[in-house]
Amino acid sequence: MDNNNGSENAAPDTARSTKDDKLKWILRSGWKGICPRCGEGHMFKSWLKLTDKCEVCGLDYRFAAPDDGPAFFSQCIVAFPLLFVVVWLEVAYHPPFWVHLVFSVPLMLAGCILPLRPIKGWLVASQYVNKAQEAGTEGLWAKLHGSEDHASPAGSDKRD
């Protein structure tokens, strides 16, 4: 509709078509705990501690809020089905107490602890990607839409 000189109108399409790629990238880098920028460095310096800086590309991880709250919340969702397994075990088999000790307790612990790292990785990676996306498209969006300050079309429903 608005006739800019054709130099910039490829960018919004690109942003839309790479959305799936970005999600894949977030999932992959989060799952592997690798740097969301270069994909080579490591995101964590210990089990759940973020590194300060990517050793490959120098990405500063201070952009990521060092907040385990969302990760902790998310892991509860993962652990929740496991609780059903344990309850089902109890109801279906009435196992002796030691069965819970050797089976249920480790299962619950694993269900709580193991997802924590990929979840945190996903959160950090998505923070990075979204921030990079905002920084990259904000100026362009403003340029295309003049002065009107609309909510961004893609990421308007984020709430953290």
Ligand SMILES: [Zn+2]
């Ligand atoms: Zn890196």
